[in-house]
Amino acid sequence: MISPRAPASSFAGFLDPKSSLAMKQSIAAAAAAALSMPLAFLFLLLCLCSSPVNSDLASDRAALLALRSSLHGRPLLWNLSASPCSWEGVKCALGQVVELRVPGMGLRGELPSGVIGNLTGLQTLSLRFNSLGGSLPPDLAGLLSLRYLYLQGNKFSGELPDFLFSMQSLVRLNLAANEFDGVISPRFNNLSRLSALYLEQNNFTGSIPELNLRLDQFNVSFNHLSGAIPTLFSGMPESAFEGNSLCGKPLSLCNATAATTRGHKLSSRAIATIVVASLLILLLVLAIVILICFCMRSAKKKHDNSEKTEAPKQSKIGIRAVRKASDVNNGFNSLVFIRKQQEKSFDLEELLKASAEVLGKGTFGTTYKASLGAGITVAVKRLKDVSDSESEFIEKIKEIGAMNHENLVPLVAYHYSKDEKLLVYEYMPTGSLSALLHDDNGAGWTPLSWDTRCAIALRTAQAVAHIHSQGPGASHGNIKSSNVLLTKSYEPRISDYGLACLAGPAVSPSRFHGYRAPEVIDVRIVSREADVYSFGVLILELVTGKAPSTSLLAEDGVDLPRWARGAVEQGPTAEVFDTELLRYQNVEEDMVRMLQIGIDCTEQSPDQRPSMAQVTKRMESLSQFHSFQEQD
Numbered sequence: 001m002i003s004p005r006a007p008a009s010s011f012a013g014f015l016d017p018k019s020s021l022a023m024k025q026s027i028a029a030a031a032a033a034a035l036s037m038p039l040a041f042l043f044l045l046l047c048l049c050s051s052p053v054n055s056d057l058a059s060d061r062a063a064l065l066a067l068r069s070s071l072h073g074r075p076l077l078w079n080l081s082a083s084p085c086s087w088e089g090v091k092c093a094l095g096q097v098v099e100l101r102v103p104g105m106g107l108r109g110e111l112p113s114g115v116i117g118n119l120t121g122l123q124t125l126s127l128r129f130n131s132l133g134g135s136l137p138p139d140l141a142g143l144l145s146l147r148y149l150y151l152q153g154n155k156f157s158g159e160l161p162d163f164l165f166s167m168q169s170l171v172r173l174n175l176a177a178n179e180f181d182g183v184i185s186p187r188f189n190n191l192s193r194l195s196a197l198y199l200e201q202n203n204f205t206g207s208i209p210e211l212n213l214r215l216d217q218f219n220v221s222f223n224h225l226s227g228a229i230p231t232l233f234s235g236m237p238e239s240a241f242e243g244n245s246l247c248g249k250p251l252s253l254c255n256a257t258a259a260t261t262r263g264h265k266l267s268s269r270a271i272a273t274i275v276v277a278s279l280l281i282l283l284l285v286l287a288i289v290i291l292i293c294f295c296m297r298s299a300k301k302k303h304d305n306s307e308k309t310e311a312p313k314q315s316k317i318g319i320r321a322v323r324k325a326s327d328v329n330n331g332f333n334s335l336v337f338i339r340k341q342q343e344k345s346f347d348l349e350e351l352l353k354a355s356a357e358v359l360g361k362g363t364f365g366t367t368y369k370a371s372l373g374a375g376i377t378v379a380v381k382r383l384k385d386v387s388d389s390e391s392e393f394i395e396k397i398k399e400i401g402a403m404n405h406e407n408l409v410p411l412v413a414y415h416y417s418k419d420e421k422l423l424v425y426e427y428m429p430t431g432s433l434s435a436l437l438h439d440d441n442g443a444g445w446t447p448l449s450w451d452t453r454c455a456i457a458l459r460t461a462q463a464v465a466h467i468h469s470q471g472p473g474a475s476h477g478n479i480k481s482s483n484v485l486l487t488k489s490y491e492p493r494i495s496d497y498g499l500a501c502l503a504g505p506a507v508s509p510s511r512f513h514g515y516r517a518p519e520v521i522d523v524r525i526v527s528r529e530a531d532v533y534s535f536g537v538l539i540l541e542l543v544t545g546k547a548p549s550t551s552l553l554a555e556d557g558v559d560l561p562r563w564a565r566g567a568v569e570q571g572p573t574a575e576v577f578d579t580e581l582l583r584y585q586n587v588e589e590d591m592v593r594m595l596q597i598g599i600d601c602t603e604q605s606p607d608q609r610p611s612m613a614q615v616t617k618r619m620e621s622l623s624q625f626h627s628f629q630e631q632d
């Protein structure tokens with residue numbers, strides 16, 4: 001399986017005296033003598049260089065075996081005659097174990113003391129979704145390089161140990177869904193590199209401390225916390241705090257009076273303070289009202305004096321930001337529905353008033369999640385840099401709307417005005433394939449199974465083939481895993497189809513980098529062959545679990561087609577595949593065939609790539625889908 005070593009026989013002819021004639025022997029002897037000095041030196045150098053590495057690996061190996069023997073659960077099938085670097089879930093670099101991932105193996109027992117701490121080069125430790133219990137062993141503190149610690153979904157208990165707050169390298173810490181208790185310590189502030197902290201579904205009590213960290217992700221939901229949420233977290237989603245007795249932004253405001261009176265009678269001093277405070281507040285409100293009246297009067301005066309439009313208004317979702325009085329005349333109020341049956345389910349005014357949150361900024365603009373009444377939720381894409389005239393725009397949108405397929409995100413409506421172009425799509429609740437594959441960031445996160453990956457690959461291929469069947473020039477133009485969204489039942493729906501032809505000249509080509517076919521110079525010029533290439537990268541992503549590069553920077557992701565080709569040329573080894581997939585039995589053949597499809601689709605020359613119809617057929621012939629059909 002591993003690439004064959006360079007044959008030693010090239011030196012053997014010189015060194016074996018029996019294998020040569022007498023004359024050749026003397027030449028060989030002379031040559032051997034000449035070679036022996038540098039060879040001996042080289043050998044010495046190799047020994048010197050490799051000995052510390054080997055000793056590191058030997059001690060890592062011993063630690064891994066000690067860990068395995070102290071835990072119960074599904075057996076870790078590690079081949080003892082092979083290097084630990086080839087063991088499932090283990091990754092090495094520079095002769096040391098840097099990653100240990102054994103998620104969902106049903107592991108039971110307590111982590112032994114003095115074992116994991118010996119894996120001194122460890123950067124990632126993932127033991128998530130097992131049944132490990134007890135407290136965390138103190139020798140974890142010795143893992144000075146540990147950046148990612150995933151222990152969610154176990155039964156670890158007790159207060160968070162002191163040593164945790166000395167693990168300065170930690171970037172992501174996930175302790176969710178365990179049985180930890182005690183308070184959430186302000187000493188988390190020592191972990192200055194921490195950007196994600198998950199503590200949900202434990203038994204933490206007390207209040208949330210002020211944490212002056214740059215946390216992108218934070219969740220303490222479903223604990224026994226109480227009190228006010230520090231203002232620092234006011235921008236986090238409500239779901240990060242639910243299931244506690246917390247108050248303050250983003251939850252409802254704290255009711256100071258209720259909190260003070262709960263279970264106690266108010267002292268007369270407290271009553272006096274409240275009365276004085278209320279009076280002061282009343283006076284303040286009065287002053288504000290007077291000020292507003294004054295401002296309104298002067299604004300009216302200004303308005304009467306000038307025909308100029310009012311300053312841009314900013315709503316919480318920003319869609320209204322450029323709304324002006326003149327827009328009403330420009331048709332700002334119209335929302336055009338693609339399908340008759342959805343007409344009047346809501347109008348533009350309702351859409352703009354809806355509570356909304358930013359889902360992300362993409363190549364073509366910003367996307368919002370808007371929750372309207374009556375359980376309607378939609379995704380609104382606010383397009384930027386559209387240079388088309390109204391008629392050109394409407395023509396293109398009609399073509400996009402006509403691409404009706406069960407695996408495309410349905411376009412519900414659009415809006416065109418001089419300053420504002422909106423596309424309204426059905427909202428996909430499970431997020432994108434990219435997030436599911438690469439964002440190991442929540443207690444509910446589980447790796448995608450092989451069956452699910454195969455089904456997503458096939459349905460996506462069918463949808464792209466459908467787009468290609470719409471006409472000679474029809475193509476998607478921006479296939480990538482963040483544009484493959486999923487329904488609650490993990491059915492894929494492709495988004496952003498047809499938008500490449502709406503992109504203005506300001507769209508940066510580097511945004512598509514990892515998925516972009518080599519022949520594509522202008523991202524607005526799309527082709528089926530380029531779609532096939534991008535789809536091939538997506539398949540390689542599904543099979544290898546690696547994210548393709550998203551920019552021209554080499555360190556930002558992997559050049560997947562090149563990497564996969566290189567790996568396969570040495571004979572497909574288990575290392576090519578996502579380690580999460582190695583647990584599945586009897587799927588190796590399908591995995592290799594899927595990998596080959598990805599490689600064929602990413603041929604450098606466009607005419608050597610298969611068509612999407614051919615790709616779909618090849619996928620349907622995987623034994624995976626035969627067994628589905630048999631079950632049906």
Ligand SMILES: Nc1ncnc2c1ncn2[C@@H]1O[C@H](COP(=O)(O)OP(=O)(O)OP(=O)(O)O)[C@@H](O)[C@H]1O
Nearest residue numbers: 359360361362363364367379425426427428432482
């Ligand atoms: N219909 C939808 N339902 C749910 N989430 C969506 C929907 N459309 C887009 N999103 C999410 O919104 C975010 C922003 O999407 P957007 O399409 O604007 O940019 P992108 O896909 O990240 O980048 P690009 O535009 O370059 O393809 C992404 O995380 C995407 O998964």
